[in-house]
Amino acid sequence: MKLQVINSPFNEEQVKLLNELLPKLTTEQKIWLNGYLSAPLATLEANEEQPTPAAQPITQTMTILYGSQTGNSQGLAEKYAAALKAQHVEVTISSLGKFKATNLKKITNLLLIVSTHGEGDPPDQAIQFYEFLHSKRAPKLEHLQYSVLALGDSSYEFFCKTGKDFDEQFAKLGATRMVPRTDCDVDYDDAAAQWFSAVQQKFLQQATAVGSTSTSNEDTQLLEESTYSRKNPFYAEVLENLNLNGRGSNKETRHLELSIEGAHFHFEPGDSIGILPENDEQLVHTLLAALQFNPETEVTVFEETVALRDALQKKLEITVLSRPLLEKIGAYTEHQQFLKLFEEPNAWKGYAKGRDLLDVVKDFAPFTWSAQQFVEMLRKIPARLYSIASSQKANNEEVHLTIGKVSYETAGRKRLGVCSGSVAERVQIGDTLPIYVHKNPNFRLPENEDTPIIMIGAGTGVAPYRAFLEEREELGIEGKAWLIFGDQHFVTDFLYQTDWQRWLASGTLSQMHVAFSRDTDQKVYVQHKLQENAASFYEWLEQGAVIYVCGDKQSMAADVDATIHHIIEQQGQKTPEEAKIIVNELKQQKRYQRDVY
Missing domain, CATH: 1.10.287 (Helix Hairpins)
Structure with missing residues (x-):
């Protein structure tokens, strides 16, 4: 022309x-x-x-699906959906739990954002979709182009496994990758943004209507955090730091009250606060001495040049040994005992449990690395997430947290949790902590105030329930609310006892059962109290109750889940297969919500 x-x-x-x-x-x-x-x-x-x-014509259609346990995948999906809509793309967004897998035949463009839960498991709401896609019922998908953003934690052996599985299965079914899968560690912001930028560039090139592949100023703002975030934390003043456990307890649980005046945070019961911790200064000093590195040596980490001491204390993880990290270390040593860690399938796990980088340096010296090579092996210190234990409606300028101190001994040396140890031993009233709000839309009070709620938790897992009941008290809700709480000893470990008693007296909490495992010869846990009250539990389920479980995933949450299945079998006269279907339906309907770790 x-x-x-x-x-x-x-x-x-x-x-x-x-x-x-x-x-x-x-x-x-x-x-x-x-x-x-x-x-x-x-x-x-x-x-x-x-x-x-007239509005510009729709350029393309895009379906965004997310599988989220704590809300990260959902948050990214919603942000990217808004950005695409601003570029005149017709977007459908859904959780994997609500999306009918058979509808894959009807879509041509798909973005999947999914996390991996625990040891390689899909998030609860993604299980049925995952099983369908890997079954013989899965359709051929030659018409589909897709891309996967996988969220995970590289300290786990099966890093981003769910995202990898989905990516491989879509390809096996004939779908075409729009852009390659990106695997994100806990500090996922930059990697996720690069993935979405690549998706935009590839996808918008295919647009049939005239448009721009570059993002306008308005669109760019949609992709940026408008408030404080993990990359731009708010420094909150510590107003209170109390030990909730009584004298003689085996535990130390801190109740932390932080000022958020001026932060303009907005959160709901069920959300969490992320704290950006630093490593213990003494541990860093001892590690540097073992490495025989000058603390003032300049190194470049995450495109910033800093002193080695500051990099190890403020930026890099030094307390967790993962297989990928140990494999990187293996390139700098010929120590035969170190190399034996990979000869047996689980040998490295046995060594890594409870140990840190200082152990490796002391046990397997010498190493041939430079200071720069050493820091390049390490990842960022992950933020620590803690369930909010207060209602913003009741405490507008404060946020309360419940933090259990992690303390143990391995190989003759006392170890502390990076964040919990700092909070328990070093953080004083008047200090500040860098924090941000982490939304968790999968752990929410029911919209209908009359819906019964059953809250099950042990130890610090009771934190979000304090927020739940404080919120309901503030709103004047006196519906059916049942708390099942467990810990070690009644006298020393009954966390927030006066709060529960006050809410029982006022009607905000209608009933409560407690299990203190060390007060009797026979250990009694929350699942035992659940079984003891099986008939009432099933009756509440029949009335539409929402179940909440918060706490340890490996033991408590797994035992509670097995008990719920058993009660449904027993009280509902169901087969194990029927009970499993019912439990899955409860999860899909958000009537069985878990915040487990």
């Missing part, structure tokens, strides 16, 4: 220049140029009070 000077707003010289340029432009460049030129034109027309132009 050649531009003619007749009826053209350009003079002959401009027409000549345009005719020389246009044939040399790619389709992508033409699309970009069109968007670039149309933006100021639209502004000009608006200023001249011209009639509102």
